[in-house]
Amino acid sequence: MSKRIAVYPGSFDPITYGHLDIIERGLDVFDEIVIAVARNSEKKSLFPTEERIRHIKETIGDNPRVSVDTFDGLLVDYVVSKGAKVILRGLRAVSDFEYEFQIAQMNHNLKNEIETLFMMTSVPYGYLSSSIVKEVASLHGSVESCVPPVVLQALIEKFGAPGKA
């Protein structure tokens, strides 16, 4: 039987416990997950791609079922090149829905053999996004409960320790 491979694309700027929860739960459904860090993201990033990858790799550790890669160009082409049939995405609030719906429809139009599968966020992470983590860290709030240690350290190096202006 062929392996069930999912591509989990995103900016991961930086990776949070919300992303990790989707990866962990995704591994119950798929044999392999490819975490695909977007290079051509229009969003201005805080961490360069290579650093985002390092954060992810250090956090995931050695797991033969998870790999980390970058992609640019059309996501569906990348997904096909990895031998995958599924794009894995997380959904938080209703506000995620419209954007995700649009992209999923377009990707399906481009390659109808590729499906997008959504996993609902786990309750503790429903409010959590990379953007809010960056905002709070930049204002010297604590984000210890939101991001893995390597990211926490990187945020402290950028913005200083929590509570210190």
Ligand code: ADP
């Ligand atoms: P993008 O810039 O493509 O939205 P992100 O890194 O922000 O990339 O997110 C990647 C994926 O992870 C998206 O599907 C997003 O909805 C999902 N995600 C992010 N944070 C959470 C969370 N707290 N719970 C569930 N899914 C999440």
